[in-house]
Amino acid sequence: MTRRPLLLALLLPALASATPYLPSGDGEVLEVLPARRLVLQSLPVAASLPPARRETDIRNLLMLAQREGDPRYLGYAEAQLAQLPDSPARALLRARLRQSQHRFGEAQAELAEALRKLPGDPEALLLQASIHLVRGDYDRAHESCSRLSGLAILPLALACRAQVDGLRGQGETALRQLRQLSTLGDGLAPDQRTWLQLALGDLALRLGDDELAGAAYRSVHANSVDARAAYADWLLATGRPAAAVTLLRDFTRSDALLLRLALAEQRLGLPAATAHARELRQRFDALAARGDGTHLREAAVLALLLEKDAARALDLARRNWEQQREPADLLLYVRAARATGSQRDLALLRDWRRARHLQDRRLDREIATR
Amino acid sequence: MNTCLRYCLLLLALLPLPSFAHKGSDSYLALTLAPDGYLEGRWDLALRDLDLLLPLDGDNNRRLTWGEVRRGSGAIQALAASALQLRSGEQACTLDTGAAALAIEDHVDGRYAVLSLRGQCAHGDRLELGYHLLYGIDAGHRGLATVRVNGRQHTLVLAPVAPAQGQEATTASPWQQVREGMHHIATGYDHLLFLLSLLLPVALLTPRDGRNATALRDTLALVTAFTLAHSLTLALATFDVIRLPSRWVEAAIAASVLVAAAHNLRESAPRTRVLMAFGFGLIHGLGFASMLGELPADPGPRLLALLGFNAGVEIGQLLAVALFLPLALAVAARHPRHYRRWGLQAGSLVIGMVALAWLCQRLLDWRLIPG
Numbered sequence: 001m002t003r004r005p006l007l008l009a010l011l012l013p014a015l016a017s018a019t020p021y022l023p024s025g026d027g028e029v030l031e032v033l034p035a036r037r038l039v040l041q042s043l044p045v046a047a048s049l050p051p052a053r054r055e056t057d058i059r060n061l062l063m064l065a066q067r068e069g070d071p072r073y074l075g076y077a078e079a080q081l082a083q084l085p086d087s088p089a090r091a092l093l094r095a096r097l098r099q100s101q102h103r104f105g106e107a108q109a110e111l112a113e114a115l116r117k118l119p120g121d122p123e124a125l126l127l128q129a130s131i132h133l134v135r136g137d138y139d140r141a142h143e144s145c146s147r148l149s150g151l152a153i154l155p156l157a158l159a160c161r162a163q164v165d166g167l168r169g170q171g172e173t174a175l176r177q178l179r180q181l182s183t184l185g186d187g188l189a190p191d192q193r194t195w196l197q198l199a200l201g202d203l204a205l206r207l208g209d210d211e212l213a214g215a216a217y218r219s220v221h222a223n224s225v226d227a228r229a230a231y232a233d234w235l236l237a238t239g240r241p242a243a244a245v246t247l248l249r250d251f252t253r254s255d256a257l258l259l260r261l262a263l264a265e266q267r268l269g270l271p272a273a274t275a276h277a278r279e280l281r282q283r284f285d286a287l288a289a290r291g292d293g294t295h296l297r298e299a300a301v302l303a304l305l306l307e308k309d310a311a312r313a314l315d316l317a318r319r320n321w322e323q324q325r326e327p328a329d330l331l332l333y334v335r336a337a338r339a340t341g342s343q344r345d346l347a348l349l350r351d352w353r354r355a356r357h358l359q360d361r362r363l364d365r366e367i368a369t370r
Numbered sequence: 371m372n373t374c375l376r377y378c379l380l381l382l383a384l385l386p387l388p389s390f391a392h393k394g395s396d397s398y399l400a401l402t403l404a405p406d407g408y409l410e411g412r413w414d415l416a417l418r419d420l421d422l423l424l425p426l427d428g429d430n431n432r433r434l435t436w437g438e439v440r441r442g443s444g445a446i447q448a449l450a451a452s453a454l455q456l457r458s459g460e461q462a463c464t465l466d467t468g469a470a471a472l473a474i475e476d477h478v479d480g481r482y483a484v485l486s487l488r489g490q491c492a493h494g495d496r497l498e499l500g501y502h503l504l505y506g507i508d509a510g511h512r513g514l515a516t517v518r519v520n521g522r523q524h525t526l527v528l529a530p531v532a533p534a535q536g537q538e539a540t541t542a543s544p545w546q547q548v549r550e551g552m553h554h555i556a557t558g559y560d561h562l563l564f565l566l567s568l569l570l571p572v573a574l575l576t577p578r579d580g581r582n583a584t585a586l587r588d589t590l591a592l593v594t595a596f597t598l599a600h601s602l603t604l605a606l607a608t609f610d611v612i613r614l615p616s617r618w619v620e621a622a623i624a625a626s627v628l629v630a631a632a633h634n635l636r637e638s639a640p641r642t643r644v645l646m647a648f649g650f651g652l653i654h655g656l657g658f659a660s661m662l663g664e665l666p667a668d669p670g671p672r673l674l675a676l677l678g679f680n681a682g683v684e685i686g687q688l689l690a691v692a693l694f695l696p697l698a699l700a701v702a703a704r705h706p707r708h709y710r711r712w713g714l715q716a717g718s719l720v721i722g723m724v725a726l727a728w729l730c731q732r733l734l735d736w737r738l739i740p741g
Contacts, residue, residue, distance in 0.1 A: 020484035021475075026436050027436070029434065031417040075509050079506055279478075283393065286478045290394065
């Protein structure tokens with residue numbers, strides 16, 4: 001909080017000092033707007049709408065935020081949540097929102113509240129598991145998964161457990177389970193299929209089965225920003241930067257995808273890499289100016305691989321690590337620590353990994369577990 | 371279906387963390403307060419946010435053009451005025467969000483509309499901001515502000531808050547509306563030139579004995595006709611009885627100036643000009659209506675605001691007449707031939723040429739002269 005105004009003071013003149021202009025003609029298209037969403041048709045939302053209907057709207061907004069990778073929808077959801085009467089459902093939606101904003105502590109508090117009133121609620125338990133996962137607390141995540149019960153959500157409970165097991169040393173079994181679950185195929189909704197394939201791909205990649213991971217990512221890459229990013233990462237990791245450029249060329253509005261595009265261009269020695277890196281720097285500066293901390297992982301990658309500023313990358317990776325501890329965050333932190341030769345950070349990470357038996361072939365190449 | 375929605379969302383919870391495509395919604399506000407309380411600034415608003423708040427995308431094709439933004443500039447300025455409250459000490463500052471024509475700026479996440487701000491505060495050493503943009507709509511929105519007071523720069527991250535209670539946050543008081551109206555007539559050159567064209571021949575009606583009664587009567591008739599007509603259409607437009615595309619209204623106003631000026635190039639009866647004052651006055655009233663900005667929704671306060679604005683227009687108009695008429699009468703009485711040639715004819719020619727330029731640029735969107 002104290003740091004922000006100072007940072008802002010440095011950044012704002014740059015953000016707002018360019019010269020305005022008059023476009024050349026009335027026909028010039030200034031902005032291609034997102035499709036007009038039904039949930040945003042009448043704003044602010046009337047308090048007279050029944051709470052159940054407003055809850056559905058908020059769910060839709062949260063889903064849109066995820067699928068399109070657009071945080072504005074989170075802001076809309078938050079504003080509508082503030083006008084919702086207090087209820088366990090509201091606590092759950094708030095938890096979901098805080099998770100999306102990477103405010104995990106607050107999300108857990110909301111979840112505890114919701115679970116007190118609705119013990120065993122599957123949505124709350126799954127969310128709780130996912131937040132434990134993100135923070136690297138696999139035992140607690142497994143506990144949350146285990147409390148899921150009921151026939152209707154059996155596939156979800158299995159997937160939940162498999163995902164956790166895949167992180168704490170039982171990768172091969174988990175992979176088999178996830179593959180079986182994914183053969184449910186047509187019985188799954190598109191979002192469910194996407195999620196399952198991404199989980200499968202992540203696990204396969206960590207176990208070193210690049211072929212399986214590639215097939216999983218390829219099958220769902222067009223479904224969301226995250227899926228496309230995951231497939232791009234796979235293309236980059238397996239030495240196919242030209243294919244990554246083709247995949248990402250038309251998606252430069254997304255920071256995450258532009259970052260991967262710049263990395264691919266760098267591999268190919270294309271001059272566009274420099275311009276794209278500069279563009280990313282501006283976008284991350286703008287994010288930092290508004291106090292948005294959701295971009296630390298991407299910012300660290302930019303510093304490490306494109307700007308070759310290892311010290312800055314390490315600082316960003318450390319701050320990111322305080323926030324989230326997925327395998328990708330660990331890998332990034334390790335690489336930044338190696339680039340600066342920080343043995344203290346490496347020792348800390350090695351211990352952390354050993355305590356969890358985290359399987360990851362990519363990490364094996366960077367740090368030995370013993 | 372509902373269950374699917376529930377579980378789809380459930381599953382998303384287990385995905386790797388979302389990596390957001392772009393940043394949330396921001397606006398960029400820069401303000402400078404001079405020691406005498408004069409306020410100047412600039413406010414960049416994302417077109418995407420404006421699209422959420424105003425029906426800018428007229429043809430609904432989700433491609434926002436400069437023409438659509440330009441046509442919505444009045445609404446954008448009114449929205450901005452209602453979303454920002456500036457106070458100095460206990461008193462609210464005046465704020466004009468249309469101090470210069472709206473322009474465009476490219477920021478990292480898209481195009482923004484740039485508004486020029488101007489205002490006056492009671493004190494030059496303190497400024498409080500009330501920021502309400504997107505309140506209740508986008509809780510993630512932030513106003514990133516740099517404020518310069520006493521030569522010191524302050525930077526602020528403003529989260530939208532509810533407008534203060536009982537503040538009638540969005541609308542100006544009737545007295546402020548009077549000032550608005552005066553301001554508008556003083557800077558609305560097309561209305562002034564129209565009036566001037568009608569009044570130029572008046573001075574020549576003065577009989578040789580120097581009594582000005584005829585000229586005064588004629589002036590009174592012209593101004594009354596113009597006032598009645600534009601008040602009528604201003605009221606009708608304010609209460610949404612008539613609504614015409616502003617582009618055609620603006621073009622018609624330019625045409626009215628052209629006709630009135632051209633008419634002066636030959637002899638004409640005073641009656642014709644009174645008829646023109648009334649007929650074209652109807653169109654000018656529609657032009658005023660587009661300048662009226664945000665009005666209260668309730669009919670009572672709305673009427674009061676309208677009366678205030680109209681009173682301002684009339685006061686401004688009478689001041690202009692009071693400045694022009696004695697001067698014209700004095701010149702015409704002493705040098706009637708010069709007045710006819712240089713005042714009436716050359717003056718009308720110049721006015722006509724200006725009006726022609728306006729007409730072209732309003733119809734064809736050329737950019738020739740200001741106004």
